[in-house]
Amino acid sequence: MVSAAPPQVLVVDDDAGIRAVLERGLGLEGFAVAAVADGTSALEAFAEGAPDAVVLDVGLPDINGRAVCARLRARGIATPILVLSARDQVDDRIAGLEAGADDYLVKPFVLEELAARLRALLRRGTGAAPATPAPEVVRAGELVVDLAAHVATWEGADLGLTRRELELLEALARNAGIVLERRRLLELVWGYDFETDTNVVDVFVSYVRRKLDRIGAPALIHTVRGVGFVLRVP
Template sequence: MTRVLIVEDDPQLVRALTINLRARKYEAEAASDGTAALQLAAATPPDAVLLDLGLPDMDGLDVIRDLRLRSGVPIVVVSARSTSDEKIAALDAGADDYVTKPFSMDELLARLRAAVRRTETAAPAADDMRIVTTQGFTVDLVAKRVTRDGRDVRLTPTEWQLLELLIRNPGRLVSQKQLLQEVWGSSYGTQANYLRVYMAQLRRKLEADPTHPRHLITEPGMGYRFVA
């Protein structure tokens, strides 16, 4: 049974989440602050975490960073903070997804299922990855070669850097800020238009239908995700 740790200081919301999770055959445990959450996670590592950022004893970002030091457990942020900068900060800290309050319970549980599923079916660790194959194209990360329908696809250095960064984080949402800073440099953290242009170029070269991509997915306002 999948064990979910709920980190939330609103008792009514905790009760609603617990009821809905248990009704869907999850095991649910709750912590009302960051300290208790980290202690529970250390004692009995959860399979997933639903995390509020506005905790009474510490910022939820610090909880994410601490959890990331010890595991790759899926973390779905559930927060009233709704600006792009706040979402990006959570994703940069290591969150896998972000749901803004108020939310649909069905949507939240769907995102939780997706986050758990990505972990269960995750590709090999980055250091062990060499060749990544999708239905549409194949990427050799060591040879830095991309083929589609048996033919080489020529990518610019920037296109390759973007593609490689996404592929080395399979299924995980990579924030706009992280992509910009790692590909263009620390002074380009807000130039989202660069990403739109280069991602459009990658899709034209790699996706069967660039207007409805299957592998290079946009998460509006947050970042991009590679799905094999």
């Protein structure tokens, strides 16, 4: 029996020490790692073949992480991207997520946490289809989420969602009227079936709310304090 090839991870960080730690650490965790020091090299690496996942520092010396992420998404590349940032790089981190990154970790971080998140994102991106596929078009009032077309609309107006925003809205719309805990949303949208200290659900909910508001949609996503979120159709 031929064993599966290890997942290919591209590490993009201008700090040589971090690159060395991640190359060794992720290698021991079962990943095949390539590392580059700047955004230009990261984009060039994709020209040679897309990796399975990317660990991307937002504070790069040439093309920042947001621009790298935006250019990859503009090419139609759906590779999971996890951004890294220093604690004082909040604006850059948010910009990276808005440009299409899937999650973030703040430096310093625990290597095991990074590896676990990468595995979950990879499972979410390449998991086998369920025996009974869920409907690809989800409707909740005037909200339509079309997974096949990768688009969500309100009264026919395109919300312009990123892939992860679309998946979050789909999970909420499919369970309209049901309060979903943050932990459950992490499972459904990010594939995280383990405890993790992240506010990524809240961040992405704020992005989706902003885009709904931009096209004049009513307040659809409501916060249930201490629990999670629910989508209610007025």
